[in-house]
Amino acid sequence: MYAIKIYKNPDDNEIAWTTFMFSVNYLMLLFVALLVDHYWLITL
Incomplete structure (x- = not known):
């Protein structure tokens, strides 16, 4: 949605x-999830 708003009103x-x-914020959350996945060993 933000891309459409920027396209309609670029100023x-x-x-x-x-x-x-x-x-x-999205990238930060994604990298935190990757770090948690890497270091948190879950054995089933």
Whole structure:
């Protein structure tokens, strides 16, 4: 949805900043999940 909002209104810095923060938080969560998966040995 943010990409469409940016496409329709490219001069709105607030939408761009919100999109950037969402992507940074998403990547952080993804890398934390990868680290947890790597170091947390689950034996079934």
